[in-house]
Amino acid sequence: MFDLLGITPQALYSQLLIGLINGSFYAVLSLGLAVIFGLLNIINFSHGAQYMMGAFIAWLGLTQFGNWIGSPGMQINYWLALLLAPLLVGALGVVIERTMLARLYKLDHLYGLLLTFGIALIIEGLFRYAYGVSGQQYEIPEVFQGAIDLGFMYLPKYRAWVIVASLTVCLGTWFVIERTKLGSYLRAGTENPRLVQAFGVNVPLMITLTYGFGVGLAAFAGVLAAPIFTVSPLMGADLIIVVFAVVVIGGMGSILGSIVTGLGLGLIEGLTKVFYSEASAVVIFVIMVIVLLLRPAGLFGRER
Amino acid sequence: MTDASAPAELLRVANLHAFYGESHILHGIDFVVNRGEVVTLLGRNGAGRTTTLRAILGLTGTREGSILINGRETIGMATHAIAHLGVGYCPEERGIFASLSAEENLLLPPAVASGGMSVDEIYAMFPNLYERRASPGMRLSGGEQQMLAIARILRTGAKLLLLDEISEGLAPVIVQTLSRVIRTLKERGYTIVIVEQNFRFVAPLADRHYVVEHGRIVEAVTMAELDEKMHKLHVLLGI
Numbered sequence: 382m383f384d385l386l387g388i389t390p391q392a393l394y395s396q397l398l399i400g401l402i403n404g405s406f407y408a409v410l411s412l413g414l415a416v417i418f419g420l421l422n423i424i425n426f427s428h429g430a431q432y433m434m435g436a437f438i439a440w441l442g443l444t445q446f447g448n449w450i451g452s453p454g455m456q457i458n459y460w461l462a463l464l465l466a467p468l469l470v471g472a473l474g475v476v477i478e479r480t481m482l483a484r485l486y487k488l489d490h491l492y493g494l495l496l497t498f499g500i501a502l503i504i505e506g507l508f509r510y511a512y513g514v515s516g517q518q519y520e521i522p523e524v525f526q527g528a529i530d531l532g533f534m535y536l537p538k539y540r541a542w543v544i545v546a547s548l549t550v551c552l553g554t555w556f557v558i559e560r561t562k563l564g565s566y567l568r569a570g571t572e573n574p575r576l577v578q579a580f581g582v583n584v585p586l587m588i589t590l591t592y593g594f595g596v597g598l599a600a601f602a603g604v605l606a607a608p609i610f611t612v613s614p615l616m617g618a619d620l621i622i623v624v625f626a627v628v629v630i631g632g633m634g635s636i637l638g639s640i641v642t643g644l645g646l647g648l649i650e651g652l653t654k655v656f657y658s659e660a661s662a663v664v665i666f667v668i669m670v671i672v673l674l675l676r677p678a679g680l681f682g683r684e685r
Numbered sequence: 686m687t688d689a690s691a692p693a694e695l696l697r698v699a700n701l702h703a704f705y706g707e708s709h710i711l712h713g714i715d716f717v718v719n720r721g722e723v724v725t726l727l728g729r730n731g732a733g734r735t736t737t738l739r740a741i742l743g744l745t746g747t748r749e750g751s752i753l754i755n756g757r758e759t760i761g762m763a764t765h766a767i768a769h770l771g772v773g774y775c776p777e778e779r780g781i782f783a784s785l786s787a788e789e790n791l792l793l794p795p796a797v798a799s800g801g802m803s804v805d806e807i808y809a810m811f812p813n814l815y816e817r818r819a820s821p822g823m824r825l826s827g828g829e830q831q832m833l834a835i836a837r838i839l840r841t842g843a844k845l846l847l848l849d850e851i852s853e854g855l856a857p858v859i860v861q862t863l864s865r866v867i868r869t870l871k872e873r874g875y876t877i878v879i880v881e882q883n884f885r886f887v888a889p890l891a892d893r894h895y896v897v898e899h900g901r902i903v904e905a906v907t908m909a910e911l912d913e914k915m916h917k918l919h920v921l922l923g924i
Contacts (some may be wrong), residue, residue, distance in 0.1 A: 565789050569782045576780045579742050580794035581768030581841070 388655055394534040396651040402540055402609065404647020405547035406602050410624045411631065411639040412551055413598035416558070419571040419634040420591045423482060423493035427501040428624070429617030431470050431596040435603020437508060438466040440519050440612045459522040459604070466604045471597030478592040483585070501618070508614035516611035525608075543605050550601065551640045558636050567591065571634065626669045632682020642680060693719045694756075695845055695876045696741070701750035703733075703740040710736045712900035713750070718845075723867065723877045725887045727922055728897035734880040735777055737897065738847045741878075742767055742774055754845065770845075771798040773838030777849040777880075781830045783823035787814060790822050790833055794841045801842035810866065811836050828859035835866065845876045852883045860886055884922060896921050 410428060417425045442457025442465065457465060477500060485492045525539035558564040570577045570584055578584040603617075610616055624643075631642030646665050654661040672680060696718040703711040711733050718724045726734040740748045743764040752759045754770045768774070773794075782790055791807065791814065808815035811832045817825055825833060831851055838846060852860045860883070867890050870877060881887045887894075888911065896904040896918065904921060906914045 562792075565785055565793055568784045569793055572782050572784060573780055575744055575764070576774075576776060577793075578764045579744060579768055579774045579776075580838075581765050581797045582795060583763075583765045585763075 386656070391534060393655050396655045397648060398534075398536065398540060398651075399654070400648040400651020401644070402543055402647070403650060404644040405544050406606060406620065406643075407624055407627045407647050408551050408640045408643030409547050409598055409602040409605075410620070411627045411643050412554060412636065413595040413602075414624065414628050415631070415634050415636055415639040416554070416567075416598075417592055417595035418628075419636075420567060420574070420588055421478075421482065421493070422486065422490060423497065424490060425592075425595065426494050426498040426621070427477075427504065428497075428596065428599050429619075429621030430501040430504040431474065431599040431617070432603040432606070432620065433508065433614060433617035434470050434473075434504065435466040435600030436519070436607040436610075436612045436616060437512070437603075437614075438462060438469055438600070439604045439607045440517050442466075443519065444517075459608075462607075463601065463604050466600040467597035470600035470603075471593040474596035475589055475593040478589050482592065483589075501621075505614050505618060512614060514613060514615060516613035516616075519607035519612055521608040539608055543609065546605060547602070550598065554598070555636055555640065623665055626665045628679075630665075630669050630672045630679060632679025635679065635681040635683075638679065638681025695720045695722075695754070696878070697751070697753040698737070698741070699751040699753075701737070701740060701748065701752060703736055703745040703748045705736075705746050710745070710900055711740060711748075714740075714897070714900065714902055716895050716902055716905070718876060718878055720876055721871070721874050722892045723871050723879065723890050725891045725894045726878065726880045726897050727884060727887075727894050727918070729923060730882075732897040733900040734897045735849055736900075738774070738849050738878065738880055741847060742772065768843075769797045771843050773797075773841055773843030773846045775834045775838060775846070775848045775851060777853070779830045779834040781822040781825065781833055783821065785822050786818070787820050787822060787825060787829075787833055788818040791818070791837045791840065794837050796841050798842035798844065800844075802839045804840065807836045807839055810839075810869070828855050828862075831855060831859070831863070832866075835863075839870075844874070845878070846870070847878050849880045850882060851879070852881065852886045864890065884918070894918070 410432060414425055414428055417423060439459065439462035442462045443459070446457050447453040447455040481496060481500075482493060485496060521539045525542050528535040528537045529541065558567055566577060566582050566587060570582070570587060574584050574588075606616070627643050627646050628639060630646065631638035646668065649668070650661055650664055653664045660667075676682075694717060698714055698716050701711050701714040702709065714733070714737055716724070726737060728734050736745060739745050741752055743759075743762065748760060750760065754767070754772065757770060759767050759770065782793070785793065791804070802810075813829055814833055814836055817829055822830070822833070835848065835851065851863055855863070864886060867877065867879075871890070879887055879891070892908055894906045895902050896906070898921065904914070904917065906918060
């Protein structure tokens with residue numbers, strides 16, 4: 382069969398794996414966007430910059446932190462970064478929400494988009510000024526060096542970990558939102574925040590924490606990405622356009638939709654690379670156009 | 686349930702003004718609700734009755750004046766903090782959440798005081814809701830949605846219930862059920878403020894009626910005065 386199609390099985394499997402990896406990042410990032418859009422009605426254009434900050438925090442922690450505190454041997458290792466980066470970026474998100482976004486909720490979506498786009502440009506500009514555009518390497522943590530022999534292909538351990546970690550985070554988030562009391566506040570708050578507040582739930586606080594959580598997810602993805610992609614100020618800007626296409630295809634605000642669409646589109650992109658690599662950069666946008674024409678609310682979205 | 690040592694007055698609204706953006710809707714509302722009373726706000730559409738309920742919870746734009754709940758000034762408080770003084774709200778549009786099941790809707794509002802009804806008691810009071818508990822909120826009939834909207838604030842321990850147009854658009858048999866529910870709640874010591882269009886539904890239930898016109902209270906009628914002031918009420922309400 383592989384001979385007929387003119388491809389090798391190795392090429393197919395490795396592209397599918399790359400597709401699955403990219404899909405994992407699309408899923409985590411679009412999930413964060415979906416959670417934020419659902420409750421805040423804000424299209425968070427600074428998501429890519431927050432993802433980039435996550436990767437940078439990991440890199441700075443590993444290579445620069447020791448010099449800053451005057452003992453070069455000290456490092457913030459990968460595991461600590463995986464915890465610390467989402468917390469720091471989430472805390473910065475809380476500040477952004479309280480001081481800026483909170484003033485925009487009564488206005489059109491467009492204002493939130495413009496504000497977060499501006500924030501993204503500022504953050505990316507600052508990092509570019511400090512660290513240049515050439516990009517930094519982040520070493521794969523020792524436990525994940527090497528590969529597992531699956532018989533039909535070699536699976537690099539770190540890539541397997543990225544897929545497992547992303548899926549765990551996605552499913553965990555889905556479970557909290559769809560199956561817990563806290564999640565029922567979030568779902569109800571998405572429909573009618575004023576009434577949920579009239580029942581005695583502190584909705585403004587819930588909105589602030591949701592934004593913090595959403596951008597924390599972006600930073601988590603950034604740390605996961607650091608050992609795979611080059612850590613550069615523009616890494617988020619490149620990715621975020623594709624992620625927005627994923628969100629549009631899945632449907633704005635749909636939790637499960639963003640996870641399934643993210644993974645699915647990563648795989649489709651990988652397959653396109655095998656069969657017609659010239660189209661791989663545009664295939665997601667072609668799908669987006671088709672979906673928008675046939676189902677404007679997205680595959681999993683509801684008209685609102 | 687009524688505490689003998691507590692003051693009689695549970696809600697005192699004085700010189701309440703409320704605005705939606707630039708429009709000035711309430712122009713100095715004054716009324717009092719005592720513990721355990723059922724009080725109605727009557728009036729024509731657009732008179733400001735729904736806005737009065739919403740203003741008590743801080744759901745309007747700017748509001749000025751004074752709203753004492755249990756002797757506490759709430760005019761500067763956030764909506765969720767007011768709810769925790771023991772206020773339950775049933776909005777005119779019922780506010781059933783479409784993405785939640787009937788039971789999730791019922792369990793959604795957090796407890797705001799002790800002594801709320803248990804889920805079993807609520808299902809005993811509204812047997813239909815028990816049968817429909819797994820259905821999505823949007824699949825319930827209008828009557829079921831209305832019962833759910835009332836039932837879910839009984840669970841929270843709220844003792845002051847603000848009910849907006851609960852009989853609107855419902856079949857007579859369901860309105861009778863709601864009438865029985867209000868009577869039971871009154872017997873249990875709940876304090877209830879009802880905004881209502883259907884005067885015949887609330888006339889036998891209420892201790893006092895306030896008539897709202899152009900954002901002011903223009904008439905107060907106690908149950909004892911009902912017969913002598915009936916003519917005046919008919920003129921005011923256009924019924």
